[in-house]
Amino acid sequence: MKLCILFPGIGYHCDKPLLYYTAMLAASKDYKVIKLQFSGFESADNAADHAYEQSEKQLSEIDFHEYDKIVFVGKSIGTVACQRYRHEHKINALSILLTPLTETFKFPAHDCAAFHGTSDPLADTGAIVKLCNEKKVILHTYNNANHSLEVREAFTDLNTLSDVLTKINKLL
Secondary structure (H helix, E strand, O other), X not given: OEEEEEEOOOOOOOOOHHHHHHHHHHHXXXXXXXXXXXXXXXXXXXXXXXXXXXXXXXXXXXXXXXXXXXXXXXXXXXXXXXXXXXXXXXXXXXXXXXXXXXXXXXXXXXXXXXXXXXOOOOOXXXXXXXXXXXXXXXXXXXXXXXXXXXXXXXXHHHHHHHHHHHHHHHHO
16 A cells, blocks of 8 residues: 655645645555645744644554555645654655755655755755755756746746656656
């Protein structure tokens, strides 16, 4: 059995394109898909801890030993929560990091692939490139893309989404 867990961002829920289509793709490959929901963020200072606590609560009933393959897909603050959860619970999972934050890399980053927009206002490209190199994380960058991997031009954004999903398809 295969399991895919989506760890959303603060404003980027599982019904937004990157996560919505990743869930659809995983389901088509016979993964059980769990879509976490985060809410009640008070400030950016405690956002990562808050997301992690909500992840723990929502995943408390999951027996990870039932699954042959586990994939965590995090978006933004969800990348921090998924990496921390994977580390603290010693889960053998592949992590797909959509627009990771520098804080994401405080945790071990084996078996990870990251996707980053070079105009992401929440994550400095130089820092992300350096951290991915240090942690041996496969990094895919998108020129001039923002924190949603968009440049606000419909066909360019659709092409980016297609490219990201093609790469995720190979990872799954």
